Amino acid sequence: MNTPAIPADALRVDLTPHRNNAAFLAPGAEPADGFDGFGRAYPAAELGATATLLGLPADLGHGAADNVACEGQVLDLGETLTLRGIDVVGAGSGGTVSETLLLQPGPDRGGPATEARVELSDFLSRRPVFDDTCFARGSYLYDVGGRPETGAEPRLWRSSARFDEPPHCARITLPVNPDLHIVGIWLLSAPAGPEAVTNR
Numbered sequence: 350m351n352t353p354a355i356p357a358d359a360l361r362v363d364l365t366p367h368r369n370n371a372a373f374l375a376p377g378a379e380p381a382d383g384f385d386g387f388g389r390a391y392p393a394a395e396l397g398a399t400a401t402l403l404g405l406p407a408d409l410g411h412g413a414a415d416n417v418a419c420e421g422q423v424l425d426l427g428e429t430l431t432l433r434g435i436d437v438v439g440a441g442s443g444g445t446v447s448e449t450l451l452l453q454p455g456p457d458r459g460g461p462a463t464e465a466r467v468e469l470s471d472f473l474s475r476r477p478v479f480d481d482t483c484f485a486r487g488s489y490l491y492d493v494g495g496r497p498e499t500g501a502e503p504r505l506w507r508s509s510a511r512f513d514e515p516p517h518c519a520r521i522t523l524p525v526n527p528d529l530h531i532v533g534i535w536l537l538s539a540p541a542g543p544e545a546v547t548n549r
Contacts, residue, residue: 355436355507359535361404362521367422368414372472372530375410380495384442384472384503384530390491391472391503399485403438403533418527419448424534429455429519433539434511435465438484439531440472440504447479448524455519463516469506469529481506505532515539 355361371381374390383390393400393410406413416439432452446469451462468479473490477483483504490501523531 355402355535356537359436359537360430362424362426362534362536363404364417364424364531364534365404367417367424367523369420370416370418370527370530371412371414372416372532373405373410374491374495378411378495380491380493381412383491383493384440386442388491388493388495389473389503390495391505392487392489392491392497395487396485405532415532417523417531419523419525419529419531420527421525422523424521424523426519426521426536429458429517430536431515431539432512432518432536433515434509434537436510436533436535436537437467437469437508437531438505438533439469439508439529440506441469442472442528442530444528445470445474445478446526446529448526448529450524451522452516452518453520453522454517458517458519460517462522463512463518465510467508467510467529469508470504472503472505472530473501474504475502477506479508481508483507511537512539 373393380388484507
């Protein structure tokens with residue numbers, strides 16, 4: 350089951366240069382790291398059109414890195430945006446995760462970084478632990494040997510943060526926590542003028 354609910358005007362951040370983990374597996378493919386480092390993986394075939402929405406590799410599930418295990422990567426946006434919110438899709442491994450992304454304004458704007466709290470449930474959790482919502486759910490799990498295990502249903506979760514005072518953002522610094530797996534990030538631009546605060 351897939352339940353993507355990203356706002357239509359959201360801008361997806363290209364995570365391609367920063368992906369360092371393979372958490373999805375295609376039928377017959379050699380198991381890779383998986384979500385937990387031991388090979389437990391989400392069935393790539395069940396992601397369907399959501400793979401395109403997430404901008405995942407065309408050969409998803411065949412060993413190519415498909416998510417970011419957070420190790421302090423810096424995502425350069427190439428421009429400075431004024432944001433009303435940020436949506437993050439991913440999951441925790443080995444338990445739930447609650448971490449902070451730093452939204453940095455860039456040298457042309459100055460000022461401190463803005464903190465965006467990201468809280469995601471474990472990829473095997475059957476219900477959300479935080480205010481996150483289920484973004485996609487597989488009907489089975491690939492176990493450590495690459496065998497389908499029907500007793501578990503891996504999930505991707507969506508965590509959303511909205512800002513009362515829209516921050517400027519040119520770079521996003523991820524936390525150092527490899528148990529936080531990020532599959533997608535979307536930025537919501539703030540409108541100009543007085544609507545910036547009220548239109549969230």
